[in-house]
Amino acid sequence: QKRVSGKVTDSDGGAALPGVTVLVKGTSSGTATDADGNYSISVPAGSSDVLVFSFVGYKTQEVAIGNQSTINVSLVADVTALQEVVVTGYGTEQKKDIIGAVAVVSTKELLATPAGNITQQLQGRAAGVVIGTSGAPGAGAKVRIRGFNSFGGNDPLYIIDGVPTTAPNAFNPQDVESLQVLKDATAASIYGARASNGVVIITTKQGKAGRPKLSYDTYYGMQSVNRFPELLNPTQYGELLWTQFRNAGQTPTHPIYGSGPTPVIPEFLVAGPDVGVNSNNPNTNPALYNVTDFSRPIHQITRANREGTDWYKEIFKNAPIQSHQISASGGTDAATYSLGLNYFNQRGVVIHTGYERFTVRANTMFKPKDRIRIGENMQISYEELVGTQADNPDALLTGEGGAIAQAYRMQSIVPVYDINGNFAGTRGAGLGNASSPVADQARSKDNKNFAYRIFGNVFAELDILKDLTFRSSFGLDFTTRYRQAYGFRTFERAENTASNSYSERNDWGRSWTFTNTLTYKKTFAEDHNVKVMVGTEAIKINGRGVGGSRINFFVDDPDFRVLDRGQPVGQNNFSYGFRESLYSLFGRADYTFKDRYLMNITVRRDGSSKFGPENRFGVFPAIGLGWRISQEEFMKDITWITDLKLRGGWGQVGSQNNVSAANQYSFYRSTPGNSSYDITGSSTNVVAGFDLDRIGNLATKWETGVMTNIGIDATLFDGKWDINAEWYTREAKGLLIGRQAPFTEPDAAQPAINVGNVRNRGIDLAITNRGNITEDLRYTATLTVTRYKNEVLNIDGNPRTFFTGGDTRFGNVTRTQQGLPVSVFWGYIIDGFFNTESEATAAPNQPIRKKVGGWKLRDINGDGVVNADDQTNIGSPHPKLQTGLNVELAYKGFDFSMFLFWNYGNSIFNYNRWWIDFNSFQGNRSTRMLNESWTPQLGNAAKLPILDVSDNQSGNIPSTYYIESGSYLRMRTMQLGYTIPKSLLNKVGIASARAYIQGQNLFTVTPYSGTDPDVALQNNNQGDLGLGVDRGLFPNSRQLLIGINIGF
Amino acid sequence: ANVLQNKAGAEGMLIGAYSMLDGIGGPGGWQSAGSNWVYGSICGNDAYKGTDAGDQVDINSIERFEPLPNNGYFITVWRHLYDAIGRANDAIRFANEAKDMSQADKTRLIAEARFLRGHYHFELRKIFNRAPFIDETVTDYLLPNDKEIFPNIEADFKFAFDNLPETLADAGRANKWAAGAFLGKTYMFQKKYTEAKQIFDQVIANGRTTRGAKYALNASFHDNFRAATKNSAESVFAVQYSVNDGANGNNGDAGGVLNYPYNNGPGGCCGFFQPTQNLVNAYQVDANGLPLLETFNNADVKNDQGIASNQPFEPHTGPLDPRLDWTVGRRGIPYLDWGPHGGQNWIRDQAYGGPYSPKKNVYYKAEEGRLSDATGWTRGYSANNYTIMRYADVLLMAAEAEAEVGSLARALDYVNQVRRRAANPAGFVKNPDGSNAANYRIGEYSSFPSKEFAIRAIRFERRLELAMEGHRFFDLVRWGIAAENINEYFRVEQTKRQYLRGARFTAGKNEYFPIPEQAIVRSLKDGQPTLKQNPGY
Structure with a gap:
């Protein structure tokens, strides 16, 4: 016996590497480096043994011991990442062993996009994943993995530290340790009935043994929007009106622009009851002005804005975005911890909107005994949306009533303010019925929607035997949300709101997930690697909400916004509840022969409360096969192929997204507004009645997706090239869709029914090239290509349905x-x-007028008349191709990255x-x-x-x-950073420091x-x-x- | 378990079916208002859309008789009426399955439900012509619209007439005599005058309200349009509006909530449903107080078009039928208790929508907040019932039936009953000093010299009496004179409302509105739509 000791460092920069595994080759005797990278190990004296140094992310190095007693090793980073451990369903795998379609997204790339949530950061980062983002603060993105498998509810399942959620928005992206996207059945069907749209697996940062580390990461920026449609100024608007009248054979006349031969912009839009007047009108006397005393007639006086108001510029203002993250982590061999504190604040580029979030993450793990590990992962968050009470700010800001549409629904002749600085609007005539988005936004600035959320799990692992591990995890997702909104009486609109109003709403939702797994892992006869996992999972989701509203508040003061300050007449209140549950059994077996032939089988059986007793259970199997060709003897000579793997898989997954928990039940309801009637003729009292609320369907069952995936992974020239190409086809059967009832039926919420098949076929491609241009200038370029073709194969058997x-x-x-x-x-x-007139006369009749200067519609079926039957497919919303190019350059202390995104077709x-x-x-x-x-x-x-x-x-x-x-090419991010040399920092006690500037969406x-x-x-x-x-x-x-x- | 298959469930479902009479409460809105102000009155040249050109543009093309089948108005009224029908059918189903109901109760409830079902189908028939009839046995709702449904409607009203009691506890329910009157109207629409006359004879001789009051004309014409005097002896069947009942105005006249003066006038919004000059002119009378059947539109009743509210204006001084000023708000004439109509100041865009305001649906200032509801987005939710059928309507239909197949003398008597009531000077619009607000003159016809004259007079009388009440367009179609009448109206009216230039009523097409395209699209059976579009669309 003798002792060998030494230090392990990083070949690039010489930093100590803690946690490196040091093994005597061929034995199980080994150790790990400490926080300073030092190790010490006993080896049989005088042996010809070899020490093996291995560490995730580095190439494994073998050193013959010989006579040495001190062996210092400098490990070289392994760019091929084949040994990288990837978290997949209920376990981990080394990258080289993966058979399913799994996209591993680099955390660094994710964080290069400063955004409030992880879904927005995913755009273009993983082949096969299509993301649609919105600029609304706090809004999540739409994530679609490999096309549209269903007619609705195509959101993927997110698993964060083993706990499922469909709402990852509150999650702090800076806590991400790793993110994987499971795209095919081989990878995802372990999640069975919820895996049809793919699974995004996120693990959060864990502490590592070693000296405590503390870091501070921050960014601050300004957001702006500059691309607006070109709209008319008041003079042009008048011109448009006059041409329109003349072309129609009418004498131009307009309440604002007069009745003259040319449109005339008056001095005043509104003066009390008069519209379109000049200062000679007595009603323009400011002494008559009244917009606050609603007991008298409103007398608003508003000047016309001759130059024209640019309503877009009035509501879109540059707005700051910032994030502050403090992370601390560390631990010993027996316990590790990781703490993350984050503050994120994004003001909306639309005035008076914003999103703020505080999160605290605390992950800890303890190893009280060699065989026992217990720990927890938890995030507590507080989110606040300002200027809206909707859960998703998109909902209030977009659409025809939203501020953005109102910006074009307002004529430019309307100024923002009237003569006394109160809001001006469409009051009067000829100005339409839009509401001033500036007024709307200002009035809703105190409306809030905030939520507290606890998300995480506690777990325990016990190594029953050396090869047999039991793991139990209990996850909780608890959210309580509060919304409040005040509505003002308005005076400036064409259609004013008669009463002020206030509403409050509070709800909570809770879901728990109890997962138990047993994993057996063993290598037999050196060549046979077997891993078997079986498990059970129970999920229960429930919650309740309550709310109310009153009207006619005596004052609009924000300090008096409680319900009972309003009048009881016109009050409303409500409450509701929901619950659903899922119980599952699942199992998975992996077998590897000689590190060369890979196989995996999974099966999951799910039972869901969403379906009636007869269709409650579904079984979802999958199989995957892999062949690491590069491990074959005949490939050993082809040295430029570092690694080559061919893999394929088939399986089934399910979806229950597009179906409500109430689906199987029919309800009637009794409400004052919908089903009650004053049958007695009292004028003020109704008798309660009933009406149909929703129709249930007991026959509704699982939607099933059948997927086939073939992929090639290649690492060439020792990691200079990484190529990952996959072809897939997936057919969704028995699609769940809300029944579209004939309109001769009574009106009711309709159940989901199972109809039709949809097929998605596509190719996912990711190519990485890395290397050095000069000795100091390194680069990495990654191209991802996503293409899917989506086709409805069948709806109900009839091609015309x-x-x-x-x-x-x-x-x-x-x-x-x-x-x-x-x-x-x-x-x-x-x-x-x-x-020409004759052209019009000769044409078939069509739904729009046949007139000179009118559109000629195509008679598609050639029956001599253009009607509803002549409508056809005039465009597809599906891109033909989405591709992202990520380029990173490093030169000494400088780093540069850019991400270009192209959506086509x-x-x-x-x-x-x-x-x-x-x-x-x-x-x-x-x-x-x-x-x-x-x-x-x-x-x-x-x-x-x-x-x-x-x-x-x-x-x-x-x-x-x-x-x-809808094609576009967009410079999503461009970043230039500089890392200050360590030699300078060490003097002031700082381990590392980097500063960067970044542009986001620089051009489109x-x-x-x-x-x-x-x-x-x-x-x-x-x-x-x-x-x-x-x-x-x-x-x-x-x-x-x-x-x-x-x-x- | 179905907890509604019992008396309480069936009765509640029936209430739910009644609650659809106002056009609100299901998928509907003002597009499906029970008063038919768009389809019946605007299309029947009683009223313009009103307000300004850009508000509710869907009505613009309806008013010009060039609507597209995908116009949102049609699908809304279609869905609303079928939802109402579904509720009536559920009431029947639950009653049939109830174990805790007497046979008499069941029969009464089913008769009420069938009355409502008949009414809702009648509405569909009037608006769309071809619409499938859905009864309580239907389970496959994909029925073609290839059959005339008047026989089914008739059967429902007949059943109701045969089975409903004469009196019922609640004023809002349909009784035997309401069913009789609707059955008569159904006959009228099929030109079955003999059957109509028979049933109207009974209704006139024996008809009573649910509360047992013998049918009679109110002493004062205007009492038909006041929340305070609703459910009178003249009210054969009405939509019961209620306010401040916890529904934020939804049970009030929510379908007519846009139909108030604009700006500082009553109701707060939105200046729609402005009476036409043509309608106002129809109230001109000769020296005997009789309408100018042929020449009424040759000269206009003087109006304040183009005159600012602060400029002086002297209203028309010629003789007028007193009903005008309970039907139309015009400058200078007291607008209920809201003071004299403010002219331009009360109108949103006078150049577009003309100088008049609607009046029959408007509530009194003294009733604001009590018989109106300000808990919704605007103040104009009123408890002023819309009376679907009033006794004057019955008399005028009876007069028509008499003129067609019976006695001209009885026809004359019916018409004169209606005119006599209108001539009651106590019922005229009065200035604050008690004088008549205008030069009112109205007399009775001394005779109907011929059937042709009688029919012309009766039709004119229907217009005067029932103007702005949602009947006119359907009457014109029923009489087969829609094309000539409406095109003549367009010819003259476009000189006053130039947005009507180029508007044209196409005979053989515009008598009915298009089957909503959305409904056709949702009617696929084996990939083929079961609903067929109306001709011409």
């Missing part, structure tokens, strides 16, 4: 039908214009055009409408039909006019005319049957940030 979605003011504009992708745009094809239904290009509500209009409507000179070069004030039809049909290309190249082309996945909560309809979404902002990372 379809589902509709994309509800607009003129009906549904999307259709889902056999042979087409989910949610294609459906409408008329415009074949230019009628340029989808169409957008730009519903905003209905509001600004046609005679819809009297909002503002586009310059397109003024300048590109048909004239004899423009002829077929025109974009829009001839201006005509009596044309109420052209815009009211879904047509190719609304379809625009797109033909799209709307504010943001990132629309593809937007469905405005209308389900995935109405994709890609732009209704005034919250645009992604440009951001400029500076950041600092300091470690102690």
